[in-house]
Amino acid sequence: MAPRFNLADIAKALGVSVATVSNALSGKGRVSVELAQTIREKAKELGYIPSLAGRALSTGRSHVLGLVLADIGHPLFPQFAQAIENAASVAGYGVLIGDSRGDIQAQTRAINRLVERGADGIVVVPRHGTRIADIGHPIAVIDSPSSPGNTVSADHWNGGVQVGAHLSSLGHRSIAIIGLHPDSNVQNDRAGGIRSALPEETHVELLWIDELEDEHGPGCELGLLPFVEKGVTAFAAVSDLHALRAITELQRRGVSIPGDVSVTGFDDLIWAGVIAPTLTTVRMNMARIAEIAVADLLRQIEGASGEENATPAAQSGQGVPMQLIIRQSSGPAPFGPVGNRSGGGPRPATNKANGPILENTTREGSDQTC
Amino acid sequence: MAPRFNLADIAKALGVSVATVSNALSGKGRVSVELAQTIREKAKELGYIPSLAGRALSTGRSHVLGLVLADIGHPLFPQFAQAIENAASVAGYGVLIGDSRGDIQAQTRAINRLVERGADGIVVVPRHGTRIADIGHPIAVIDSPSSPGNTVSADHWNGGVQVGAHLSSLGHRSIAIIGLHPDSNVQNDRAGGIRSALPEETHVELLWIDELEDEHGPGCELGLLPFVEKGVTAFAAVSDLHALRAITELQRRGVSIPGDVSVTGFDDLIWAGVIAPTLTTVRMNMARIAEIAVADLLRQIEGASGEENATPAAQSGQGVPMQLIIRQSSGPAPFGPVGNRSGGGPRPATNKANGPILENTTREGSDQTC
DNA sequence: ATAAGTTGCTTAAACGCTTAACCATTACTG
DNA sequence: CAGTAATGGTTAAGCGTTTAAGCAACTTAT
Structure with a gap:
């Protein structure tokens, strides 16, 4: 156990008062530059570490x-x-x-x-x-x-907008949005954003997992196949968790992703970049x-x-921008206007400030840690 | 901001000394039972909350x-x-x-x-x-x-043993173990445990993802199909993360799980119970x-x-037992001795103390939160 | 009846830091 | 050159708790 020095130790070693040492180290009181320098050196020499407890008690701030x-x-x-x-x-x-x-x-x-x-x-x-x-x-x-x-x-809404624009630009005209609770503001924003970015004529379905599980028990299958049969070509989940569920379920039923249908998520969870296919998603700027x-x-x-914190919160405008990350799970709609399945060339950026990240399909040099 | 009372407030209100109040509340010094009672009541009445900073400074313990x-x-x-x-x-x-x-x-x-x-x-x-x-x-x-x-x-080793025994009892005789680093003790224990529980004649392959990614870049495919073609009927990953990677990759290639091959993981991560198929895994008793x-x-x-903590650590024997959770991703080996694909009836418990959890295949009443 | 012990409380110091108030110097100002 | 101001330090109080030591008043033992 390394001995812990305190201000008094430094003060004694230098023949000055504790107050001066405190002032020198905090730069608050009036101390000559030379003495301050000496004190700082001595502090470093002794490996001085201020006691948070002492400071907290004195200042009323625990830090x-x-x-x-x-x-x-x-x-x-x-x-x-x-x-x-x-x-x-x-x-x-x-x-x-x-x-x-x-x-x-x-x-x-x-x-x-x-x-x-x-x-x-x-x-x-x-x-x-x-x-x-x-x-x-x-x-x-x-x-x-x-x-x-x-x-x-x-800015969950705009994140949704980016997803919507992305899917729309790929030619998807029948989309199912997968969420968990209708009463989550985050999820509603995301879903709303997706919707708002789709052209008028797009057919949109909403699927709330919670309601499904209330009926069929937790962990039940989402039953996405009927949607595909009805012509849905893209599932936009408001969380990677649900996207994962959708992907595994669809693949298990022999549906090809993104060949037959596209799937997108939200949050860029740790495994989003390593599953097969890698998941197109939207990342927050944490x-x-x-x-x-x-x-x-x-x-x-x-x-x-001051008594009252008049300003209730920062409310920095519309929220921090989100970042669309285009990976393998989203592609052109089958029979869609684009038609080419191989290239997936440049896609329109939906966010002027920072456009979507297009992750190399071969996954060379991806930024994912494994 | 609720006013925060301190020992002095209580002492003043009761006309006693702070020390007595401190003693009464901590039950350490000598205080008459009646007074102690009175003090405790007053403390509760005032909503007294001890200052951690004060205590920390005094005792040298931050708690x-x-x-x-x-x-x-x-x-x-x-x-x-x-x-x-x-x-x-x-x-x-x-x-x-x-x-x-x-x-x-x-x-x-x-x-x-x-x-x-x-x-x-x-x-x-x-x-x-x-x-x-x-x-x-x-x-x-x-x-x-x-x-x-x-x-x-x-007890990662025993966790592995449970996986090995489980797969072995299902008739798998050619198994690939998927890990990340060969230099992780945890992973080595898990892999070793799996191996040790397999009968002599079982063919075992080892696959370290890190080596694969060093060669093909992070996030690369694991290339599991060749293994399947060579007759591997089960992939035992030392983490759900890798199991997930395996499942998505295999399903994408049209391999049926658990029909064609079984996949197991470790850790029971949050999504293990909701993907399709739900993942057989081993959970720690956190x-x-x-x-x-x-x-x-x-x-x-x-x-x-005391100067020296003579006892270096608890070293509670072999570690805390792990719990095998059998879900859908593991099933009988194709053409294996069991043969029946539908039931998957009672399987031998490998851990006397607490046998494996057999999660209902229909997923009614599963303990998973979604 | 007096020494010794017990009980119930108080006094006071300590933990390590910050900071207001104070006190010499020395430096400016009119 | 007296009066004011800035400079560079010191003293001391205080933050809220714990705890050793002290001290009456009573209880027990001798």
Whole structure:
């Protein structure tokens, strides 16, 4: 156990007062440049590490943020955790995880527990259909732009638009959208975006898995074959999880992807780039979202001196842009206007700022880690 | 912002000293039962929440554990995080997450950062082929029983044995094992277990994805068809991730699962129960593992008074038992001794303590959340 | 009846840091 | 050249908790 030095040790070693050492290291008080330099050197020499506990007690700031993901079992959790941890870390904050065990009620309890543990602020990714009660504490909600009380989020709608435009440009005129809950703002935005980007004449069906499972039990087959027989040529899922389900189910029934039908997802989960066929999907800019959430939290924390945080949230316009990643699972509609199946040449970009990523079909040099 | 009361508030309200209040609430000093009762009531009435910072400063214990998953992007992370958080929470500890960004070098740095942040102990799930340097701090390593320095882990070998026995009992006599790295103890244990449970005459092939990708680029196809043509009737992957890759690839090529070949995985990832076919896999007892890891950590922390922690780790025998979950992706070998394709009746249990879970093929009442 | 022990509480110090207030110097200003 | 200001430090208080030590008042043993 390495001995831990404190300010007093440095002060004693240099024959100055603790206050001066503190000032020198924080750069706040008035210390001559030379002495400050000496102090910093001594601190480095001793390997001084400030005690967070002491600082926390003194300042009332723990420099810890809480992270609550309602659905901690969600495969997107790692990405969130990593992004938030990174953004927080840059700002000198640690991240404490809170678990609501998938329970909606427990969500609020989890938040409270983190606050009790001394978290200066909380990042929440709430479960669909949940409103976050104003806890009177700095809080940042990552949800959907159409959720009230939202702080920051991806522009799910535009993500949907990109999917819709992509499928439409491939000639698909009969599309089924696969979602889980109709009461999730995120999913509704995605589905809505897809719809809105399709030409008038496109035939659209909606399929909510939850309703299906209520009837046939959890984990039941989606029964997509009838859709194909009715002429659906593309399934646009609002999550890679559902896309995966669709792909395996269709392939099992001998439907060729993307030859017969196209399938797209959302979120670019870890395996999206390695399944066969690789999955066309839409990725959030987690790093950016985390940055904004943390920045907003810090703003609230710093500005906690004023009574009321007049500005309720950052509300950065329409949300962080999403990124379409075109892989193998989407292709020209059979008998569609394009007709050529081999090339899949350049496709129209739907997002001026950053067009879709076209991943090499041969998968050489893909950015996927395996 | 709810006003936060402290010990002094309670003391003042009751006309006693802070020390008495502290003693009463912690049950440590000498306080009359009646007064202690009164104090507890007053504390509850005021909604008193002890300041972790104050306590930490005084005791030198932050009551925070650090969690470092080398591969934070791994889909198993949520399960780990949830289990550890739960176990820690029960013991009154919070969990701080550390990120090593997949970088092996950064693993040690991540651990150090957590220690600097004041974590009393660290739980590490190291990356394959990594040794955790003795940091002179309480640490629990979750890895494989065959890793030196391991604290607790699942009995990956026996998990493999269960898979091997299962496939063998289904009549498979030519099996390919799919892994990622040959230098991962976990994967080697799983693969070794599988092998060891197969009868002498079984033909076994080993397929390491990393080597494949080094040659053909990341995300390349595994090229499983030749194996099937050579007579392989079952693919046993050491991770659901690879099993998924195998299933999609095989199905895409028109191979029927489990009709033509069987596929099994490891870890029971979130989607294992909903893809088509649902995946036969082996699940770790995360809750138990987390409990043991945390308990061991607490033991080290409490016993930190003695100079040397003579007992290096819990080393609970051979590791926590794993649980085989038989779903649809594994079935009788074609032309195998069993022959019947429809039933798949009762199969021999390979683990006396807790036999395999046989998930209903119709998937009614499955325990999977969707 | 007095020494010794027990009970129930208080006093006070300590943990390591921040920060307001204070006090010498030395440097400007009119 | 007195008066003001800036500079470079120090002192001391405080954050909320724990815990060793102290001290009455009572109980028991001798």
